[in-house]
Amino acid sequence: MTISASSIPRRHDLVRAEMRRLGIDALLVTHPSNIRYLTGFIGTAGALVITERTCQLLVDFRYVTAAGDIAAGLPRGVVTVHAVDRSYDDAIIARLRESNAQRIGIEAAWLSVKRFNALSAGLASGAPLPLDRNVPCPVLVPTERIVERLRMIKDAVEVETLREAGRRLSTIARDVADLVRDGRTELEIAADLEAAIRGAGFSKPAFETIVASGPNSALPHARPGPRVLSAGDPVVLDFGGVYDGYCVDLTRTVQLGVPSPALERLYDAVDAAHRAAIKTVRPGVRPSAIDAAARGVLAARGLADAFGHGTGHGLGLEVHEEPRISRETPGVPDDPIEPGMVFTIEPGAYVPGVGGVRIEDDVLVVAGGCERLTEAPSLMRAAGAGARGSEY
Amino acid sequence: MTISASSIPRRHDLVRAEMRRLGIDALLVTHPSNIRYLTGFIGTAGALVITERTCQLLVDFRYVTAAGDIAAGLPRGVVTVHAVDRSYDDAIIARLRESNAQRIGIEAAWLSVKRFNALSAGLASGAPLPLDRNVPCPVLVPTERIVERLRMIKDAVEVETLREAGRRLSTIARDVADLVRDGRTELEIAADLEAAIRGAGFSKPAFETIVASGPNSALPHARPGPRVLSAGDPVVLDFGGVYDGYCVDLTRTVQLGVPSPALERLYDAVDAAHRAAIKTVRPGVRPSAIDAAARGVLAARGLADAFGHGTGHGLGLEVHEEPRISRETPGVPDDPIEPGMVFTIEPGAYVPGVGGVRIEDDVLVVAGGCERLTEAPSLMRAAGAGARGSEY
Numbered sequence: 001m002t003i004s005a006s007s008i009p010r011r012h013d014l015v016r017a018e019m020r021r022l023g024i025d026a027l028l029v030t031h032p033s034n035i036r037y038l039t040g041f042i043g044t045a046g047a048l049v050i051t052e053r054t055c056q057l058l059v060d061f062r063y064v065t066a067a068g069d070i071a072a073g074l075p076r077g078v079v080t081v082h083a084v085d086r087s088y089d090d091a092i093i094a095r096l097r098e099s100n101a102q103r104i105g106i107e108a109a110w111l112s113v114k115r116f117n118a119l120s121a122g123l124a125s126g127a128p129l130p131l132d133r134n135v136p137c138p139v140l141v142p143t144e145r146i147v148e149r150l151r152m153i154k155d156a157v158e159v160e161t162l163r164e165a166g167r168r169l170s171t172i173a174r175d176v177a178d179l180v181r182d183g184r185t186e187l188e189i190a191a192d193l194e195a196a197i198r199g200a201g202f203s204k205p206a207f208e209t210i211v212a213s214g215p216n217s218a219l220p221h222a223r224p225g226p227r228v229l230s231a232g233d234p235v236v237l238d239f240g241g242v243y244d245g246y247c248v249d250l251t252r253t254v255q256l257g258v259p260s261p262a263l264e265r266l267y268d269a270v271d272a273a274h275r276a277a278i279k280t281v282r283p284g285v286r287p288s289a290i291d292a293a294a295r296g297v298l299a300a301r302g303l304a305d306a307f308g309h310g311t312g313h314g315l316g317l318e319v320h321e322e323p324r325i326s327r328e329t330p331g332v333p334d335d336p337i338e339p340g341m342v343f344t345i346e347p348g349a350y351v352p353g354v355g356g357v358r359i360e361d362d363v364l365v366v367a368g369g370c371e372r373l374t375e376a377p378s379l380m381r382a383a384g385a386g387a388r389g390s391e392y
Numbered sequence: 393m394t395i396s397a398s399s400i401p402r403r404h405d406l407v408r409a410e411m412r413r414l415g416i417d418a419l420l421v422t423h424p425s426n427i428r429y430l431t432g433f434i435g436t437a438g439a440l441v442i443t444e445r446t447c448q449l450l451v452d453f454r455y456v457t458a459a460g461d462i463a464a465g466l467p468r469g470v471v472t473v474h475a476v477d478r479s480y481d482d483a484i485i486a487r488l489r490e491s492n493a494q495r496i497g498i499e500a501a502w503l504s505v506k507r508f509n510a511l512s513a514g515l516a517s518g519a520p521l522p523l524d525r526n527v528p529c530p531v532l533v534p535t536e537r538i539v540e541r542l543r544m545i546k547d548a549v550e551v552e553t554l555r556e557a558g559r560r561l562s563t564i565a566r567d568v569a570d571l572v573r574d575g576r577t578e579l580e581i582a583a584d585l586e587a588a589i590r591g592a593g594f595s596k597p598a599f600e601t602i603v604a605s606g607p608n609s610a611l612p613h614a615r616p617g618p619r620v621l622s623a624g625d626p627v628v629l630d631f632g633g634v635y636d637g638y639c640v641d642l643t644r645t646v647q648l649g650v651p652s653p654a655l656e657r658l659y660d661a662v663d664a665a666h667r668a669a670i671k672t673v674r675p676g677v678r679p680s681a682i683d684a685a686a687r688g689v690l691a692a693r694g695l696a697d698a699f700g701h702g703t704g705h706g707l708g709l710e711v712h713e714e715p716r717i718s719r720e721t722p723g724v725p726d727d728p729i730e731p732g733m734v735f736t737i738e739p740g741a742y743v744p745g746v747g748g749v750r751i752e753d754d755v756l757v758v759a760g761g762c763e764r765l766t767e768a769p770s771l772m773r774a775a776g777a778g779a780r781g782s783e784y
Contacts, residue, residue, distance in 0.1 A: 062701060065610075086721050087721065108504060109504055109505075110504060111505050112504060113501075113504070113534050114500035114534065117500070142509065191587075198583055204600065218457075219454075220453070220454045221454040221455065308452070308453030331510070
């Protein structure tokens with residue numbers, strides 16, 4: 001992953017400022033994307049213990065060499081690596097004890113009840129004998145969104161990576177109608193799309209590619225299956241890629257042959273909702289207002305019930321991250337958006353018996369508005385019998 | 393997913409027997425693979441509330457149609473589907489209240505501290521006014537491995553699926569030396585392997601394919617990169633596929649050109665460890681004894697420190713599930729293995745400066761021993777300059 005030399009220490013400074021505000025003297029980070037953001041380390045396991053002066057990366061045998069290389073590439077002492085022998089929890093407890101931390105933040109959204117209980121019991125029970133009654137027992141303090149909030153605002157290097165990723169995904173999107181032909185199956189088209197994603201320089205698809213044709217298009221998260229495409233089908237193609245660690249995500253609905261009048265109305269409505277939402281994006285606007293812009297257009301056309309998901313989601317090290325662009329919902333943050341945020345705009349309308357349409361692009365919030373990271377014709381039509389696709 | 397008609401009600405009976413044993417009157421299942429095992433439903437979200445008489449599947453808008461189809465395919469009343477409007481937690485609380493359950497099991501390994509706290513607070517605070525002091529407040533009870541233990545023992549349909557998956561993966565493995573050639577990159581070979589996995593009828597790779605060549609082979613979980621293969625390299629190829637929902641997983645280390653004497657000793661040692669471990673597998677043996685068989689062979693050759701991971705892991709709806717075939721470790725189950733279990737045997741040895749070798753196959757435990765689900769030559773050599781590979 002490309003990281004500017006100064007970004008990791010700066011991220012640590014911001015985490016430590018938040019730790020002081022919360023009155024915690026250590027933070028245990030266990031969510032892999034958050035560990036990656038704070039160290040550059042990529043692995044399916046690992047834990048990070050951050051204190052005012054130290055940032056200790058705990059990894060098992062499989063990752064010791066890779067983690068050591070990463071630490072060596074950072075300014076000295078920014079991250080130190082510790083090998084875990086048998087149990088992550090034992091290693092975490094040992095590091096926390098050594099730090100003498102008394103209020104230890106944990107990531108409540110990512111730590112399981114099982115591990116919370118095991119860590120609590122370990123911290124409470126393992127004090128050296130004879131017990132010193134003057135030493136209070138450390139406590140685990142649930143915290144939320146310490147790292148996730150930082151991750152929302154992309155720095156210059158992250159923005160450049162996402163721009164390049166968006167350009168590459170757009171190239172695939174512009175040719176996507178060529179894949180949609182009579183007689184092909186959803187699975188064949190999905191395989192072609194994933195090959196195109198790798199061919200465009202992505203390290204992998206960002207999620208399982210969706211190709212949903214005909215009646216399946218009315219299922220917002222259908223998986224590609226053996227269904228054979230035929231004339232009249234709408235075909236929802238939702239695909240994304242991971243480029244240098246960062247995810248982009250795009251959807252087009254390609255019409256194969258002539259759409260029914262009811263389907264034509266869906267295309268028009270979703271296209272208008274997509275444009276209305278993008279027009280709304282600028283610093284200071286709440287996510288719920290962007291969502292309302294898309295939802296209002298659909299509701300005005302009698303499609304309020306046909307749009308059951310949110311309008312968008314943040315993009316970055318994860319393909320679904322903050323901010324969520326959705327209706328105001330208790331417990332879901334709705335803070336005004338800020339420059340440097342990157343998210344999708346993806347209204348859809350799904351009507352059983354008619355079909356489904358979704359159009360999705362990625363935007364970067366900039367002063368006064370947004371920059372589109374993906375660009376391709378919103379509506380595309382594929383000819384019924386093998387001819388090249390054209391703009392709709 | 394192919395499920396025999398009677399398997400889902402039978403699984404529910406077993407879960408309910410365990411609930412009675414634990415004295416819980418409802419179980420909240422949130423782990424997607426466990427939901428899938430108990431209903432057939434496949435989704436990235438969803439929750440299951442099981443009581444003595446009901447099994448309620450809660451899904452959001454995206455999945456209502458798919459979940460309804462699944463419930464309709466089961467005997468009437470086995471699973472009922474409820475649409476979640478805005479918040480899963482609110483919907484779960486409503487269903488739990490309605491059930492009057494007082495001791496509610498949760499899956500401690502999978503529920504986050506955040507959700508546990510939100511559900512607890514919701515159950516405690518939402519009682520209708522005026523409060524009736526005679527009605528006790530329901531409590532959430534952490535449980536572990538209720539569904540995971542059932543999933544370890546595969547039924548006849550699951551075994552047939554895994555056998556077919558193993559046959560298909562073996563076909564790819566037998567030709568894998570042909571992919572390994574001078575001048576190719578790890579990434580190119582990984583892409584070819586993933587294409588072969590799809591071509592063999594798998595719905596997707598079971599995990600990110602590993603191709604680790606030369607010095608990278610000494611990193612047990614290296615990711616494929618731009619490194620160009622050259623003569624003398626060991627090349628670890630670790631790949632798997634998902635077939636009808638079930639995962640299989642296989643590793644071969646292909647030698648490109650002539651190995652160094654030190655590397656040759658690694659191949660011999662790992663091959664011997666692999667054979668010794670498979671020979672040990674039979675009902676009644678503890679996982680730690682299987683692990684010890686592999687570890688003992690390597691230790692006898694001075695390679696004790698070169699084998700830092702476990703000998704194997706269960707396979708099924710997940711590519712890493714129970715049982716774990718590893719050293720005896722506090723907190724990790726080491727119950728005797730039983731017929732119907734399916735797991736990998738994958739010893740390895742990794743020596744910086746020399747290279748790494750891993751050999752992995754999948755086995756099914758049967759009366760008196762095990763059946764190999766994957767079959768391919770253990771050691772394979774690729775010629776240095778584009779000639780076809782041969783058995784080593």
